[in-house]
Amino acid sequence: MLPETVSGNSDAEAIDQQFPQAIVDVKVEPDGPVLYIAPSEIVAVCRLLKQSCGFERLSAVTGVDWWPRAPRFEVVYFLHSLSRNARLRLVVRLGEHESIESVTSVWRGANWYEREVFDLFGITFRNHSNLERIMMPADWEGHPLRKDYPVHGHKYSYGDE
């Protein structure tokens, strides 16, 4: 059952009709509603939104680390519909050692964004064609955007040189 705050939202209703278990939580932020999706349903939900709700574009994918809170990570998907001139934000909450299915099968453009999240947060995307580091060197240790990673790095701080 959808919460009242998004009862008029056609996208949320479309998801709820097709996948009743997919929306686990809803928040209303200053720029619109945010749908929290169950990790197992994300690819199916994205495919539905692309095919029947007109979201041709994935604007970006990013992560947020809420350490030491649990579940630790959020993976955020910013969807954009050119034909409807609408935007939608999906969030998936993930525990520290959990992985998530890649959405590159839905939007090819997710490729680099997911690599970036993998590189900087250490979140693994299953079935990604080329899940390698993109910003940091290939032999880098640690994931810089995690909250327990020091701002000046573990290894290469100025004090060591």
Next chain:
Amino acid sequence: MQVPEKMMEGKAHVASLDAEHELEVEDPSGVPPLERPTSRRMTLNMGPQHPSTHGVLRVLLELDGETILNARPEIGYLHTGIEKECEVKKYQQVIPLTDRVDYLANLNNNLCYSLAVEKLLALEIPPKAQWMRVMLCELTRLASHLIWLATHALDIGAMTVYFYCFREREEILKVFEMFSGQRMMTSYIRIGGLALEPPRGWHKAVSQLVERLARGIDEYEALLTNNPIWLNRTKGIGMLPVDLMIELGVTGPMLRAAGIQRDARKHFPHSSYDKFEFEIPTRTANDVYARFEVRMEEMRQSVRIVRQALEGMPEGPWRADAQHVLLPDREQMKTQMEALIYHFKLVTEGFRVPEGSVYQVTESPRGELAYYVVSDGTANPHRVFMRTPSFGNLQALGAMLEGVLIADSIAVMGSMDFVLGDVDR
């Protein structure tokens, strides 16, 4: 979504280029180029210090003769961890960092971040500040497009244009210096309004500048638009089917040159952009020349917006009335105890932003620029994510270079107008 049929021919064009290539004809086995023995192919490492990549970008090219079979951009050489650094700064201290993301469109980055935080704070910005922001962002767009035109033309061999463009860009930077005291890293747009009161004589300086820019644009067009060498080098290359472009995350002038009329200034209006009259230029050819035409027309539209801003600039305060966010006037600080306390508190502790998150979309000269700011209720942002246009655009480079001659790859890269600081952050 309706996709013009003409656009769908892009891939066919790439295939036909490949088929016509003499090496392809010579090969009796009929094995597709990518599956042929590696001795026929050569891997060329372009960059990270190649002058035509406009920054430290490395592209691994797999060549068959002079035809690119496969191109793989490698990024990250300019990764400075700006997003990480934002998390340990106070909200107002992030502004100078946003300057350094896309250093050719710094004010657009200032604006996008400020708008996101203002949305979280539910701050109302007075009309004069909004109009000033629009005017300065359009001047930044002009400066950024001038750099693009200068370097793009220089790559293809038109050196005069380079000097002309830098001459006019310098005038724009002088105006920025007049406003903020800085030529490039201005940090002039702040949360709640502007950094300083607009200087005396700004109106005259900007009016003279736009007149000069309008004349300048005619000069560049006279040099390039019908120039046969320019036409030969730019027409019919760098095409990609439009639905693939959308899926790969391409935005901005590149998408508009493919016939998609989308511009965040019109479709997600902010900062009074809806009060200005301007058009979104589009082309359908989807090649390097079409991108040139779109950006030239955008420059004219920017001049139009700046003229409107000069004519209709509203009177009133240049920043919001919000003591808890903005530093008090110098005058008040010396006469009022309360103002002094606010000043001390803001400088030492910063201001708290209510919990929540905002994805603020704006149109930078390169395309869709968005800031995702997450607040946990403290004075430091919990997370700042920058959805930069160059990152999304560059993702299409590999597909765009397939089947292109190596000499043309320079023109294609120039037409993408990426800034590596914007890609790597």
